[in-house]
Amino acid sequence: MKIRSEYSLVDFWVKAVTNKNLLLRIDKKTAALLEDLRRLFSEEASEVYLVGGFLRNLVLKKPTADIDLCITGSGQAASAKISGYFKAPQVVLDAGNDVFRVILPAFQLDISGTADITANLTRRDFKLNAMAAPLSAVHQGSLPVQAIIDPTQGLPDIENRVIRVTSADVFSADPIRLLRAIRLSAELGFALDGQTQSLITTHAALISTVAGERIREELLKLLETSQPGIWEKCLELGLLLNIFPELTPCCRHPQPYEHTWDVLEHSIKTMYALDAILGRSVWPYQNPKIITEIYRESGFEKYFAGKISGTSSIRTLTKLAALLHDIAKPQTRSTDPDGRIRFTGHPLEGSRLSSQILTRLRFSKKEILMVEKMVCYHLRPVQMNPDGQLPSAKAIYRYFRDLGEAAESTLYLSLADHLATDGPNLMVANWQEHVNIVAHILSEQKKQLTRLVPKRLVTGTDLIERFNLRPGPRIRTLLGEITEAQAAGEIKNRQEAFKFISQRLEGQA
Template sequence: MRAVTEGIFESDAARLLRAIRLAAELNFTVEPKTEGLIRHYSQLITRVPGERVREELLRLLSLSQAAQHLRYLDNLGLLMALFPELAASKGVEQPTVHFWDVFEHSLQTVATVEFLMRENAWEYGYEDMLALAPWSDSIDQHLLQEVSEGSNHKILLKLGGLFHDIAKPKTKSVDDTGRAHFLGHTKQGAVMTASILERLRFSNKEINLVESLVYHHLHPVQMANDGLPTKRAIYRYFRDTGDAGIDILLLALSDYLASRGPLANMKEWK
């Protein structure tokens, strides 16, 4: 794909995002000169009405290989123009259980979400992992349920993967042993996520769902700290998370895989 005139993005900045979405839908590439124009004018995307950005973003995330598309947006300067809150996550190191910094981990979480939803392969995953991961026609149907016009649980789960650790940079502290902690990052991250989605004119239902994903994404792991959760703990979990309960479980599993990356193995996964 190529721009037909030099001023095409100045006349309608929504084309910056639309070009990437169309290329992804049609399996096209964007020619280098047009990529240069997109980088040059990337900040103009902030002038586009939120509802138009929302529409293009949801259509892009509805496609497989969403993590790859988000990485491409970052390469072109569009991701940070859209979500400047993510910039601080680049280079933020995490405890040794994490293979990547916060930003790369967030992109990898989107990739592992797709992997566990059987949408796309993950370069560090394999079939035995999927065999142990929860999946059924009922789960698939739940994730396909519409949340608002243009969105469903699958799409918003990818968005939750991107934002789940967004508050880690501002909550990071280091103890006397040199170990990093991110106390309160789920609560602050939920607030930041809601603010971003409000800015882009997402519906209240969409905001509530993604906010819940970010706020509760550690809940399943915390339930299993002392072995398998009790029936009462499971009841309380679904009471507290409601319609987002299944989504949060998948996000927690995706978060774990994206933490370990190439170090993930079947013994730990079990």
């Protein structure tokens, strides 16, 4: 896997950080918080340390709202003190290991207790996370490098852009670190050293023993990244199929001639293609022009950044759907008499499998429904143009009605699926037709939104009284047909709505 650095602009800074006279600058907002904390604990006998990822990100000049604190004393008592001072909620993360969280409006503080800071650091996961600095050393928004406690030589690892374990039992002590190693590699653009990779391979099966919600948290962070080759690395080291054993039959499963890659490779490539479409990476198999020609609404970026839960976005869930969209191909495979391979029904079966997987990983009902819809309907955008015609207004209305919030993301997932099907053998005419379909669907839906007034043209009571109908499901069906015809531009006012229903009822008589 070729590692791409996300922080090349700070190379000079990182290489200079071994200079003990250097001052690490802290942004004003964070510095103000640290000053409040320093004053809060100034009369305590215990020492409070800045630790872990916060220090790593400070060295990398990477902004962060997550601040890790370690106190030589009770983490619970320190957390309660901070919570009371800021009048902020306190969350128990791991009572057995004395780890707590305080949630502020702009920051998240993770607080732990320890008897000895050096011993605490040597038990941490990776050397670049095994650093600490006394909170008391922060002065006027600066932290001197010489104040950093670095027993495992994490600073040189940051300089060399490498991730190394602090000890051989790191992963057996807490298997979530297996996935965290991959995530940090993708997030920072750092390489995993040979020993770390070997240990991940050895212990990969342990990831299945981790609580689903912890895997979900790391997985969503990994999905936020766009590092080329990271999912192949996850597969190579044995993690991907231990997290998603349902993908195992997809590995090396052959596809019809128009596909460049097998089912699993295609699914991984679909994630990369989606990243390219979302402007977060490049698609190396074709001219960049094919990506720039894709139609995007003005609210495109805002839509994909939209939150589905506190930690998941439409973008991350669409990438997850990209990974899972063909998961049911092996079990739905059939071969025609002429030898053609088919996967009839794989979207529906795939949505069921996806639901089972995400339930196991403790995704929310809303997140699961979103991914289910994308997997179930990922072929629908290209099935809406019979005989090469553009989709009808009614077909587009039904599409958005059925998919709801997942409608737009599924359109772009279908484009990513197309790119990952053809790879370097893209048929430009077919691709352009697909791009035009997506553009037409989005522009037509925009027109439909302007046609649908907030107030209904007619109500159920209107239909009952006007046409002497009985209350029941039929009324809801007729109202839905009115809305569909209104969206398609076939009716524009109350009178036309009544005429439309009259014709419908006559046709049913």
